[in-house]
Amino acid sequence: MFARCIRRFLLPSPQSLSSRPGIAAVSTTADSSISPVLLRRARSIAEEHTKLANQNAENYDVATAKKIGELSTVTAALAEWDNAQNSIKELNSLLLDPTSDSEIRSLASEDVEATSATVPRLISLLKRSLIPPHPFASLPCLLEIHPGAGGSEASLFAAELLHMYTTFCANKGWKTELVKYEADESAPGSEEGLTDAVLEVTQPGSYNMLKGEAGVHRVQRVPATEKKGRTHTSAVSVLVLPSLPAPGSAGIEDTALNFEDPNSDYYINSGEVRAETMRARGAGGQHVNKTDSAVRLTHVPTGITVAMQESRSQHKNREKAWQILRAKLAQKRREERENELIDLRRKIMGGVSMTGREDKVRTYNYSQQRVTDHRCGSETGSLPDVLEGGQALERIMRDVGEWMQEQEVAVLAAEEEVKASDLKSQKGGRT
Amino acid sequence: MPRLPPFLLRLANREFHLLPALLRECRDLPSSRNELRWLTEHAIEQAEKLRTTDLASSPSRTGDCKNVLTPSLPSKTIPGWRNLLRDYVKRREKGEPLQYILGTQPFGELEILCRPGVLIPRCETEVYTSKIGLLARTLLVEQGGKNREQELGSYERPLRVLDLCTGTGCIPLGLYGMLRNPKVKSDEKVEAKGGGKLKLEVLGVDISTTALNLAKENLRHNISLGYLPEQAADEMVFLHADVLLPSHPAPRPAAPYLIDVIEAVLAKGIGKPEIDVLTANPPYISPIHFSSGRTTRSVRRYEPRLALVPSSCPPQSSTSTGLGWSTLTSSPSPGDEFYHHILPLAKHLNARLTVLEVADTEQAERVAELAGRVFVKEGKVVGESTHPEVLIEIWFDDGGTKVWLPSDGVGLGSLESNEVSARAVVVWTQWWATSRRQQL
Numbered sequence A: 001m002f003a004r005c006i007r008r009f010l011l012p013s014p015q016s017l018s019s020r021p022g023i024a025a026v027s028t029t030a031d032s033s034i035s036p037v038l039l040r041r042a043r044s045i046a047e048e049h050t051k052l053a054n055q056n057a058e059n060y061d062v063a064t065a066k067k068i069g070e071l072s073t074v075t076a077a078l079a080e081w082d083n084a085q086n087s088i089k090e091l092n093s094l095l096l097d098p099t100s101d102s103e104i105r106s107l108a109s110e111d112v113e114a115t116s117a118t119v120p121r122l123i124s125l126l127k128r129s130l131i132p133p134h135p136f137a138s139l140p141c142l143l144e145i146h147p148g149a150g151g152s153e154a155s156l157f158a159a160e161l162l163h164m165y166t167t168f169c170a171n172k173g174w175k176t177e178l179v180k181y182e183a184d185e186s187a188p189g190s191e192e193g194l195t196d197a198v199l200e201v202t203q204p205g206s207y208n209m210l211k212g213e214a215g216v217h218r219v220q221r222v223p224a225t226e227k228k229g230r231t232h233t234s235a236v237s238v239l240v241l242p243s244l245p246a247p248g249s250a251g252i253e254d255t256a257l258n259f260e261d262p263n264s265d266y267y268i269n270s271g272e273v274r275a276e277t278m279r280a281r282g283a284g285g286q287h288v289n290k291t292d293s294a295v296r297l298t299h300v301p302t303g304i305t306v307a308m309q310e311s312r313s314q315h316k317n318r319e320k321a322w323q324i325l326r327a328k329l330a331q332k333r334r335e336e337r338e339n340e341l342i343d344l345r346r347k348i349m350g351g352v353s354m355t356g357r358e359d360k361v362r363t364y365n366y367s368q369q370r371v372t373d374h375r376c377g378s379e380t381g382s383l384p385d386v387l388e389g390g391q392a393l394e395r396i397m398r399d400v401g402e403w404m405q406e407q408e409v410a411v412l413a414a415e416e417e418v419k420a421s422d423l424k425s426q427k428g429g430r431t
Numbered sequence B: 001m002p003r004l005p006p007f008l009l010r011l012a013n014r015e016f017h018l019l020p021a022l023l024r025e026c027r028d029l030p031s032s033r034n035e036l037r038w039l040t041e042h043a044i045e046q047a048e049k050l051r052t053t054d055l056a057s058s059p060s061r062t063g064d065c066k067n068v069l070t071p072s073l074p075s076k077t078i079p080g081w082r083n084l085l086r087d088y089v090k091r092r093e094k095g096e097p098l099q100y101i102l103g104t105q106p107f108g109e110l111e112i113l114c115r116p117g118v119l120i121p122r123c124e125t126e127v128y129t130s131k132i133g134l135l136a137r138t139l140l141v142e143q144g145g146k147n148r149e150q151e152l153g154s155y156e157r158p159l160r161v162l163d164l165c166t167g168t169g170c171i172p173l174g175l176y177g178m179l180r181n182p183k184v185k186s187d188e189k190v191e192a193k194g195g196g197k198l199k200l201e202v203l204g205v206d207i208s209t210t211a212l213n214l215a216k217e218n219l220r221h222n223i224s225l226g227y228l229p230e231q232a233a234d235e236m237v238f239l240h241a242d243v244l245l246p247s248h249p250a251p252r253p254a255a256p257y258l259i260d261v262i263e264a265v266l267a268k269g270i271g272k273p274e275i276d277v278l279t280a281n282p283p284y285i286s287p288i289h290f291s292s293g294r295t296t297r298s299v300r301r302y303e304p305r306l307a308l309v310p311s312s313c314p315p316q317s318s319t320s321t322g323l324g325w326s327t328l329t330s331s332p333s334p335g336d337e338f339y340h341h342i343l344p345l346a347k348h349l350n351a352r353l354t355v356l357e358v359a360d361t362e363q364a365e366r367v368a369e370l371a372g373r374v375f376v377k378e379g380k381v382v383g384e385s386t387h388p389e390v391l392i393e394i395w396f397d398d399g400g401t402k403v404w405l406p407s408d409g410v411g412l413g414s415l416e417s418n419e420v421s422a423r424a425v426v427v428w429t430q431w432w433a434t435s436r437r438q439q440l
């Protein structure tokens, strides 16, 4: 308690700071440092924040207030870090000051330790606050699961992954709906595999939690049908798509996610979507009674198609098909934006991209009862718990999430470096 | 969408040996698979209902995800679903319509109860019904508010919809739902522009009391499901009446003549006895097409002939009613009879929008031609220049629209866009015609 008090008592006033360069009795360690480019970025955001706040004090504007809100996380994180840095400097100067008495010294050195201990956390907070929010972070999501190489083994494992995610969501109390399910017909009646499934997770923000699941999941095991006991490797690909709000839903009109707005990144011109129903062709009306309710949508410019036939209601099939089409297009456009940076990312991230739908992300090894995530190196020996969507899976997901954030920060720093050197060469060119 | 628990899909998939039986009616594997899944779903539901009514004290089966990998569960806890399913499939194999087995058919956002004795709503009808709903909304909300106020003057007449030959009531129920529960744009716009909340008066007419009872039940059913607001019970009426002229002598159930019933009802309402939207899906299959291969076995055997084939005697050329029948030819093609009665009625009631379902492109052609003669004085062309207040269109199964002009009308090929059939003849009049023309 006393230490806290003396620290407050000794807290530097802003003016007293500037004129004490080079005094650093306690230096921060390498992993708790922040690169100068990132710090510069944080400072310019904080400046912008102050400017806007002053502006709004005089002349209030909702849009500006919103912007201020967006910048405030960085500003607050930076202020906390600055505070800590300043305290450390101040305390260190006390320690170096020959006139300080021994009691003050011991208190100050205690405080230096306590404050320094908070620095890595503050740094990490500051870095994370700099990551621009993902546009889909707050959305619910759709998980699409397809077997890849490996025949019926792959389709079986696809069904197991579907089960894994379904129970994972149930464990978290998240509602899910199986929007689409196509059974593997190549081995009907035996064990059930699937060739295509879409699971809707209606929980807002589930996109953010599950986005790291996108990619190729590999299974290594001896299939039940394998006579010679050989281990097979099969692959299943998982796509994580944002579930965009339905047209006309409250609150989306002014957001970037309003795909009915031609200025939005996610705008879909309905004129470019071809809708086909199997039943529109041939004889119809009173003469026949068709029960076919299948709908297929094709987005002509990209060639993306979505077919739905689960419901007896064509109306509902159409709605679902639109939802999936919107999700696929939004994801695609988002990826296109990111593509500009992908080379840079690949360099930084050791060959694995953030979105990486072609990349092998995880292996489920049965003989060793082990699950390994190849991105963050996270590993667990509780394969059954993972496949039941339990704690072990959540732990892996969290590790992946951490890893993704680190990558984001690295990318951010790299981008800033590039910007800085561009600026320099521009200046150099001019003089 | 009903939740599709994975165990159900697995179950349906396991009953694959039943697929060949369904193939007879469905004709392709994907539809058979879908029907099998829907039948399985229904069998489990029914079995559970039977069980819970039998043993009132049984514990409820939860939709818990833990059950996902235990497909054997339902078979243990719900006795008999497999037997039910087998029975359903057998019935379906004999040609019984899926909807009579399941008891329902989705129609837009509604669930329509289906029972033997009443025609099952067709998907083609569903498609153009939602098109009518959208267009009517657009006219009323985006363009029509002002016009409508002027037109209605000081009193407030409700928007009136009349559906003839209503059967299950699917068309008026669907339209009511679309006009009353607008999903997309907010209701405020209607209120702001239309001067007060839109009032609706939606009427359905049928000669069959079986159909009328089912239509009324469908109204209640959809209100209880929350698909229609309570208000619908006050704003919708189903009437027993005969659409054909009293002088039309064919054998059919006795019912009061439509024009008398309608005028009595409209006279009680506010404003002129007029109709805004008139729809009809009347019996339109000619006896030849009924017995030829064009009408499927299932339809012929299981659905009421009264709903499909107009009674065979031609109407007598009559001038007695003063509705303008005298201008019509006295011997219409078999199958066209109802249009010869409905179109003059539409004109008489000043319908702004008339939509009549037809069998195919050829019938569309004849009915459009007839509409031209009824709505436009003889000798004049239904072109843009001479009759801006009447616009005739033909709608197709794929959602396509074609403006009908008598000059194009000679060659059928001009209307036939590959395999897609014409499905409705549409007549716009007065300012609705003008607005629609601007839209096109």
Ligand SMILES: C[S@@+](CC[C@H](N)C(=O)[O-])C[C@H]1O[C@@H](n2cnc3c(N)ncnc32)[C@H](O)[C@@H]1O
Residues within 6 Å of the ligand: A286, B118, B119, B120, B121, B122, B125, B164, B165, B166, B167, B168, B169, B170, B171, B205, B206, B207, B208, B211, B241, B242, B243, B244, B252, B281, B282, B283, B284, B306, B307, B308
């Ligand atoms: C083809 S069904 C249409 C049912 C419903 N509108 C639909 O689209 O599903 C034709 C309906 O017309 C009715 N109907 C037959 N003759 C009639 C008549 N003379 N007057 C009124 N309704 C008649 C039948 O009872 C039947 O319900």
